[in-house]
Amino acid sequence: MARRERMVTLGYTLTTLRPKGIIIGSYLSVFHIAMASGVAYMIVWLFGLEGTTRGVFIFMCLMPASVATYLWVERYQNGHASEVASYIMASTLLTILVIPLALTFWI
DSSP states (O other), rough: HHHHHHHHHHHHHHTOHHHHHHHHHHHHHHOOOHHHHHHHHHHHHHOOOHHHHHHHHHHHHHEEEEHHHHHHHHHOOOOHHHHHHHHHHHHHHHHHHHHHHHHHTOO
């Protein structure tokens, strides 16, 4: 039940987005993927991860932002809720493109 409420709350905020919020969310999601790729590369190299462990770690680093992030921001930093909602949307869409590329060329 709580999951449905989270999605409805996020969906409502997404319907009220302005273009500025979408641009900010897109920048944040590109930054997220770049940082996650860098961190994944460094950790895999540093610890010498191989095989399935390496693939799972890279895959988990590239996952999109959680809806729980939006709920936390909405509760404690309500002024930034629309930017976080656009970030979650953009990171999910970007992950749809990045994960197949990572599975093909990196993992």
